[in-house]
Amino acid sequence: MxxxxxxxxxxxxxxIGQESMINSLLIAFLCDGHVLVEGLxxxxxxxxxxxxxxxxxxxxxxxxxxxxLLPSDIIGSEIYNPKTNEFSIKKGPIxxxxxxxDEINRAPAKVQSALLEAMAEKQVTIADNTYPLSLPFITLAxxxxxxxxxAYNLPEAQLDRFLLKIKVSYNSxxxxxxxxxxxxxxxxxxxxxxxNLKTLTNLKNRVQKVHMDExxxxxxxxxxxxxxxxxxxxxxxxxxxxxxxATMALYKASKANAFLNSRDFVTPVDIALLxxxxxxxxxxxxxxxxxxxISSDEVIDMIIESIPLP
Numbered sequence: 001m002x003x004x005x006x007x008x009x010x011x012x013x014x015x016i017g018q019e020s021m022i023n024s025l026l027i028a029f030l031c032d033g034h035v036l037v038e039g040l041x042x043x044x045x046x047x048x049x050x051x052x053x054x055x056x057x058x059x060x061x062x063x064x065x066x067x068x069l070l071p072s073d074i075i076g077s078e079i080y081n082p083k084t085n086e087f088s089i090k091k092g093p094i095x096x097x098x099x100x101x102d103e104i105n106r107a108p109a110k111v112q113s114a115l116l117e118a119m120a121e122k123q124v125t126i127a128d129n130t131y132p133l134s135l136p137f138i139t140l141a142x143x144x145x146x147x148x149x150x151a152y153n154l155p156e157a158q159l160d161r162f163l164l165k166i167k168v169s170y171n172s173x174x175x176x177x178x179x180x181x182x183x184x185x186x187x188x189x190x191x192x193x194x195x196n197l198k199t200l201t202n203l204k205n206r207v208q209k210v211h212m213d214e215x216x217x218x219x220x221x222x223x224x225x226x227x228x229x230x231x232x233x234x235x236x237x238x239x240x241x242x243x244x245x246a247t248m249a250l251y252k253a254s255k256a257n258a259f260l261n262s263r264d265f266v267t268p269v270d271i272a273l274l275x276x277x278x279x280x281x282x283x284x285x286x287x288x289x290x291x292x293x294i295s296s297d298e299v300i301d302m303i304i305e306s307i308p309l310p
Contacts, residue, residue: 003203004260006194010055013189015048016182017175023260024166024277025052025140029200030207030256033163033249034119034139036104036154036281045142045168049100056200057193058097059134065107071114075124089126094118097134104141105152112158115139119161136200156284163249164274165281203259210255212266215310220250220271226303227283234302237289242282250278268309276300 004026011022021037025048028035037045046062053060063074076092093099094115101115118124119139123132141162159165170176195203226234227241254270261270280296289299 002262003195003199007055010192010194011048011051013191014051014182016179017172018048018168021045021048021166021168023257024164025049026260027253027256027274028138028140028163029056029136030204030259031163031249031252032136032138032204033252034161035141036159036162036165037140037142037168038165039142039144039168040170041144046100046102049098049140051191053098054191055194057196058136060098060100061093061096062100062102063093064102065104065111067106067108069107069111071110074111075114075118076126078127087127089129089131091131092124094124095131095133097136097138099137099139101139101141103143105143105154108152109155112152112155116155116158116161119158136197159281160243160245162281163253164277166277167280207252207256207259210258210264210266212251212255213310216254216266216268216271217251219268219307219310220247220254222307223250223271223275223279223303226307227279230303232302232306234299234306237286237294237299237302238283239286240284242279246278246282250274253278272304272309275304 007026008022015022025035027033029052039045050060050062063069072092074092074094076090076095078087079090080087099118104112104115107115114124118133118137122135122137123130125131139162224242224244224247227238227246230238230241250271253274254266257270257274258264258266276297279300283296283299285294285296285299
């Protein structure tokens with residue numbers, strides 16, 4: 001049994017189903033990327049992140065984002081000591097390996113700005129000093145798609161920093177029955193540490209060595225370019241296309257997906273499969289698309305269909 005298989009087996013002790021979410025989160029860790037998880041309440045988003053942190057042996061902190069949250073509540077602040085007449089730094093929960101930003105779209109702009117520096121630069125600024133974060137540092141943010149009151153739209157610049165945006169759906173009836181039994185028939189099983197920091201680093205190095213043909217690199221570039229220079233029906237549905245970060249994200253994520261499937265080479269299917277997770281939060285839809293209630297996923301399907309597989 002490979003290391004990845006043992007890790008998945010450990011996660012499935014408490015996570016029933018949700019194979020797609022598990023794969024996407026593992027891709028993010030192998031690529032050092034942040035993830036935005038969107039799903040209805042009660043779909044094990046928070047439990048998944050906590051379980052993954054334990055199995056990876058990484059430090060984990062959770063912050064509940066609310067409209068009255070302040071930047072200092074996340075990054076920390078200077079504290080004055082009257083006895084010594086000096087200021088000291090009290091570090092916030094962002095000084096961790098995995099930051100779970102629960103309901104991230106409930107926090108105001110100043111908080112999002114503070115988080116953006118951490119996500120982009122792996123550092124935070126408190127007063128006049130800059131402090132590096134522990135590595136790896138990954139933000140796993142959750143948001144509820146149906147709540148409007150007290151919620152804010154995330155800035156495009158911040159959305160672009162997320163490697164993936166994944167959508168979590170309901171479990172099957174059989175999985176729902178197993179969840180019921182797990183929660184009421186016995187105690188929750190203890191989660192063991194399967195991968196340490198050294199092993200995780202080795203896995204990342206192996207992902208970098210996964211081969212990708214030049215034709216597939218061109219395929220990625222063609223997909224991203226089509227979002228910027230669309231034709232046909234897609235032209236009416238897109239206001240702005242994806243940034244260069246989308247190109248790098250699709251490149252890295254495709255390699256990681258191939259590695260998770262025990263391959264040392266990327267296939268066109270790896271790229272097409274991850275296109276939605278990489279692009280859905282990076283595309284700005286036109287008024288026509290919004291008025292016709294056409295989603296980003298539907299637009300991405302049109303794009304993939306418009307470009308021949310290599």
